[in-house]
Structures are given as C-alpha cells and as structure tokens.
Amino acid sequence: MSSRRQWRPQLSPSEFRRGWVFFTLYLVVFPVLMGQIQRMLSQRFEFFLQAPEFSLIYYFLLLCATVLLFWGFLRHSFDILLDWLPENLFAFAAGLVGAGALHFLAMRLPYPVENPNVLLYPEQFAAAPQATVLILVVLMPLIEEVLFRGLLFGGLRRYSRPMAFAVSTLGYALFCVVSFVFQPEGADLRYLLLAVQYLPMSLALAWCYDHGGSIWSAVALHMAVNGASLFLAVG
Structure with missing residues (x-):
C-alpha cells in the first residue's frame, strides 16, 4: 500500500465531538421521541400517517442533521472517492459479492425465531411503496454509514484496526435486531441471535470503507444491499 493510501482520520475533532452526541441521541433518544410524537399526533390531533410515511419524515430530518453536522467529512470523502476511484470501485464490488456469499451461509443456520423484517418489509411496501424505498435504499444508508462507519x-x-472491525461490525449487527427484542408483551432475547444474519453485511461495509477510504463507496454498498433485501422480500 502506498503512502497515498495510508489510513488517516477523516473527521475533524469538532465533527467527532458533535458526532458522538448525535450518535447517542440517534441510538437512545430519537426512537423513543419519534414514537411519542406519533402517538400524540394520532390521539390528540387525529393526524394519521402510515408508518412508512411518518418514518420518511423522521429519516429526512435526520439526514438533514447528518449533512449539517458532517458536511466537511462528506465533502472530503467525496474527493477521496474521485482520487481513489479504482480502490473504491473494487471495494464496492468485492464487498457486494462477499456480503452476498456470507449472507447465504448465514441464512443456512437454524434460528429459534423468524426475522420480523421478512413480514415487515412487504407490509410497509404495500402501504407506501415510494416511502419504503426512499427510507431503506436512500435515507438509512446515508445516515447509518456516516455514524457507524465514518464515526x-x-x-x-485511529487506535486499532482489529478493534474498529470488531466493535463496528458487531455493534451494527446488534443495532439491526435490538428493536425486535423489546416488544409490548415483553423482551425476547432469542432475537439477538438474528444479529448473525446481519454480520456479513456489517463486515462488508466496514471492509469497504477501510479498503476504499471513502464513505461514499460504503454508502453505495449499503444502498445496494438494502435494495436487494427489499426486492427479495416483496418479490
């Protein structure tokens, strides 16, 4: 690897500080707040929106905040994409193939519970197809790649490459399933095992960012994987 491809921090110190605050709110506060606002609008003001349409507004606002907070990082990462285009194209293609192959193996394992997204995606798409596509294929990849890979x-x-892979890969896989665990009727820890299904995608995204050096190649890979998952779910 040449010195030009040597890894270097891409977020400024101020972006890191703002980012960790925003990341904490994204994980802990915003989901609860969204549910409370949705209930208030429907119960007090009789303002009803389909779940995908309400989520579209929610994720659009989060994207606006992400762009404002990380504009310098996104612009710098786009320059890296253009400067290191062959590396990023290879990272995208290899990540897509690797994620698909590993996901195929992961789906062959027995699980004690079924992935709720298998039923949720078709229901959301039937209720609001355009909103569902925008959320899963555009908005979520842009937000989550900046937070989970960029931040x-x-x-x-910067401190340890193996630690970065381990924490980000496992952390994102658990993030994808933790909402399944806590239901109104109680917690079911068996759903945590479904994180295995998301490990291939999570590992491929981290590898794509690490190899290509631009968050935009990871965003494109995330969009492709989510688009394929939605297509398979509703097809």
Missing part, C-alpha cells in the same frame, strides 16, 4: 469505525481505526 464509529473511523474513530476506533
């Missing part, structure tokens, strides 16, 4: 992986990568 979390990039922040840890």
Whole structure:
C-alpha cells in the first residue's frame, strides 16, 4: 500500500465531538421521541400517517442533521472517492459479492425465531411503496454509514484496526435486531441471535470503507444491499 493510501482520520475533532452526541441521541433518544410524537399526533390531533410515511419524515430530518453536522467529512470523502476511484470501485464490488456469499451461509443456520423484517418489509411496501424505498435504499444508508462507519469505525481505526472491525461490525449487527427484542408483551432475547444474519453485511461495509477510504463507496454498498433485501422480500 502506498503512502497515498495510508489510513488517516477523516473527521475533524469538532465533527467527532458533535458526532458522538448525535450518535447517542440517534441510538437512545430519537426512537423513543419519534414514537411519542406519533402517538400524540394520532390521539390528540387525529393526524394519521402510515408508518412508512411518518418514518420518511423522521429519516429526512435526520439526514438533514447528518449533512449539517458532517458536511466537511462528506465533502472530503467525496474527493477521496474521485482520487481513489479504482480502490473504491473494487471495494464496492468485492464487498457486494462477499456480503452476498456470507449472507447465504448465514441464512443456512437454524434460528429459534423468524426475522420480523421478512413480514415487515412487504407490509410497509404495500402501504407506501415510494416511502419504503426512499427510507431503506436512500435515507438509512446515508445516515447509518456516516455514524457507524465514518464515526464509529473511523474513530476506533485511529487506535486499532482489529478493534474498529470488531466493535463496528458487531455493534451494527446488534443495532439491526435490538428493536425486535423489546416488544409490548415483553423482551425476547432469542432475537439477538438474528444479529448473525446481519454480520456479513456489517463486515462488508466496514471492509469497504477501510479498503476504499471513502464513505461514499460504503454508502453505495449499503444502498445496494438494502435494495436487494427489499426486492427479495416483496418479490
């Protein structure tokens, strides 16, 4: 690897500080707040929106905040994409193939519970197809790649590459399933095992960012994986 491809922190110190606050709110506060606002609008003001349409507004606002907070990082990462285009194209292609192959193996394992997304995606798509596509294929990849790869992986990568891979890969896989665990009727820890299904995608995204050096190649890979998952779920 040449010195030009040597890994370096891409977020400024101020972006890291703002980012960790925003990341904490994204994980802990915003989901609860969204549910409370949705209930208030429907109960007090009789303002009803389909769940995908309400989520579209929610994720659009989060994207606006992400762009404002990480504009310098996104712009710098786009320059890296253009400067290191062959590396990023290879990272995207290899990540897509690797994620698909490992996901195929992961789905062959027996699980005590079924992935709720298998039923949730078709229901959301039937209720609001355009909103569902925008959320899963555009908005979520843009937000989550900046936070989980740009901030979390990039922040840890400065100190330890293996630690960055381990924490970001496992952390994102658990993030994808933790909402399944806690239901109104109680917690079911068996759903945590479904994180295995998301490990291939999570590992491929971290590898794509690490190899290509631009968050935009990881965003494109995330969009492709989510688009394929939605297509398979509703097809």
